[in-house]
Amino acid sequence: MVYVGVDEQAAADRGINLVQLVQDVRNHIHQLVPESDSYAAVALAPINAEGTDLEVVRSALGDPTCADPVIEPMVPLPTPASGSTIDHQRVGVLIDLSRREVFLDGDLLNLTHREFELLNYLVENGTRTVGRLELLDNLWDDAEEVPSERTIDVHVRRLRSKLGRLANTVRTVRGQGYRFYDHPEVVVWAAPEYSI
Numbered sequence: 001m002v003y004v005g006v007d008e009q010a011a012a013d014r015g016i017n018l019v020q021l022v023q024d025v026r027n028h029i030h031q032l033v034p035e036s037d038s039y040a041a042v043a044l045a046p047i048n049a050e051g052t053d054l055e056v057v058r059s060a061l062g063d064p065t066c067a068d069p070v071i072e073p074m075v076p077l078p079t080p081a082s083g084s085t086i087d088h089q090r091v092g093v094l095i096d097l098s099r100r101e102v103f104l105d106g107d108l109l110n111l112t113h114r115e116f117e118l119l120n121y122l123v124e125n126g127t128r129t130v131g132r133l134e135l136l137d138n139l140w141d142d143a144e145e146v147p148s149e150r151t152i153d154v155h156v157r158r159l160r161s162k163l164g165r166l167a168n169t170v171r172t173v174r175g176q177g178y179r180f181y182d183h184p185e186v187v188v189w190a191a192p193e194y195s196i
Contacts, residue, residue, distance in 0.1 A: 005053030019092060023184045092185025093166050095123060104164055114139065115159045118152075122170060122180035123188055131177035152178075 004025070011018055026038045051059070094103040100116055102109045111119070117139050122130060132149040140147055156178055160167035169183050 003054060003057050005055070005057045007053050019187055020184055092183075092187065093163060093169070095119065095186065095188045097123070097188065102162075104162075104166070109162050111159070111162060114155055115162070118155050119159060119170070119180075122178060126180040126182070129173040129176045129179045135177070 002025075004021075006016075006018065006021065008018060011021065029036055029038055050056075092105065096102070097120060100120075102111055102116065102119065118135065121135065121139060132152045135152050136147065136149065140151070156170060156172075160170055163169065166183060166185060169181050169186050171179050171181055173179050
């Protein structure tokens, strides 16, 4: 396990995008050891968190060797309704699984329940292609009438339109179904106890 403590504002002041930084570290490791696998988690700590950047990251990610974990694992994201401001620069997509929210460039997307469930299912199964029948069985199992496979296509089309310039993270695999693809500007965020 490798922890990297980086102050988000200090990085931004130097023109460093944290998502790109994570991707660069993963790519460097893959260049050194091509057969390696890696997993990256980004922990965002409260503004007034005490300790060094590295201590804050270790605590936020629930490192059992961390002396005094005092940081709550999940930090609420600012929304216009809370009186906080949102940075509207191009920052990509943030998928917050535990809060069931998706942001595009800092703006909260208005996803329907089914659209979020569809995205969540594809993210959780991101290592493989998911067929339409599987999606129907898992996402519409409580429906009074089982919809057709084309229902999935409609929901995917609507989801993609809401994801805007990053719509290609939800891709069609011809004749098989749909798949979620990693993108440097897409961050999947979850509390430590919420594993994917």
